[in-house]
Amino acid sequence: MTAHAPAVTVASRAEHVQKIVTPGGVAAWLVESYAVPLVAMEFSLRGGAAQDPVEKPGLATLLAGLLDEGAGPYDARGFHRAVEDLAIHIGFGADRDSISGHLQTLSKNTGKAFELLKLALTDAHLSDADVARVRSQLVAELKRDQNEPDAMASKAFREAAFPNHPYGRPVRGELATIESLARPDLIALRERLFARKDLKIAVVGAIDAKTLSDHLDATFGPLAAQNDLAPTAPITLSNVGARQIVTLDIPQTTIRFGRPGVTKRDPDYFAVVVANHILGGGTFTARLFREVREKRGMAYSVYSQLNEYDQCPMLLGAAATKNERAGEALKIIEEEVRRFAEEGPTGEELDKAKKFLIGSYALRFDTSTKIASQLVHLQQDGFEPSYLDERNGRIAAVGLDDCKRAAKKLLGDGGLLVTMVGRPEGV
Structure with missing residues (x-):
């Protein structure tokens, strides 16, 4: 990580979280x-x-x-x-x-x-x-x-x-x-x-x-002490590089694409978050949005996101376009993924992405239900309340070399598993 990252000073969220254990042994996080x-x-x-x-x-x-x-x-x-x-x-x-x-x-x-x-x-x-x-x-x-x-x-x-x-x-x-x-x-x-x-x-x-x-x-308290779960085997997303077409007689083609991702415990995870925002996570600033919609008007929406099942982290994305432009749209998506994997972001892209990710974080805590949801997710992922205060600092600390390395780690050779529904042409 960059040695001299800008400090991010906000009021502590973690200090308001009480970790309680009831007399019956039920653990919970509480924000009064x-x-x-x-x-x-x-x-x-x-x-x-x-x-x-x-x-x-x-x-x-x-x-x-x-x-x-x-x-x-x-x-x-x-x-x-x-x-x-x-x-x-x-x-x-x-x-x-x-x-x-x-x-x-x-x-x-x-x-x-x-x-x-x-x-x-x-x-x-x-x-x-x-x-x-x-x-x-x-x-x-x-x-x-x-x-x-x-x-x-x-x-x-x-x-x-x-x-x-x-x-x-x-x-x-x-x-x-x-x-x-x-x-x-x-x-x-x-x-x-x-x-x-x-x-x-x-x-x-x-x-x-x-x-x-x-x-x-x-x-x-009346619940059983132990559950009885069947183990879910770790798995890596399969068939990367394959394209599957499901024929449906409609004027538009719906596209899904994805590849293996990284876990939240990966040392480059926060750099990966920034990299994905630049590629397809930022609504109007993302590269996929600019190339597919803004420059060519092919799709109303195109995006990528990080998704992590317990046993399989992934990068997932989607787009929809007219059948006659489906092949062209997919080609642009794949080319942009490969280009970003090879070159990474510009300094300007990195700066804008970090500012957005840091500034928008507060929106996850603007209602009681959202706060409770965030706290449960942190517990599921095995983090402590301190994450609430550390997260923005870790985003701020992502340097250009970090983000380039993360883009390569996330996107590899750019290969994608692609499924398409419609009557896509040019595929």
């Missing part, structure tokens, strides 16, 4: 804030769609969708009425590597909110009727996706990138098997995943540590 009478909590349980049985993809998504559809003394309608009457918001979701949940409530209703959350986590009915209803909603979404270009391109990319691996399977399931997902499957998955081990919690708002501790023990 009484500016408004609200409490927001985000949490995650390790093990999401990657834990679905091979023959039952979509099970974790279905489970997450059913947790607030009737629990304890409430049927589905009664549970929704209970949260709505008190302006409480409780929700759940599943991604590749975790099942997540959030809670938001007026501070005066905190006790009731945690009580309802406990019921959803520990006593959700998962009744056959509710399973059939929520499953039918997923079926409708999957049917729409069959002819939706973005969904088709993502599916083709996923299957090519991760053959014979949990990451290659669909998070929301498949039409051919989703009707087989039943209550016993959901109960078995809940018993495997819902545990205090690997539980990450962040709370922001008008609540003190003692009160929060009591609520956390009452809510999460």
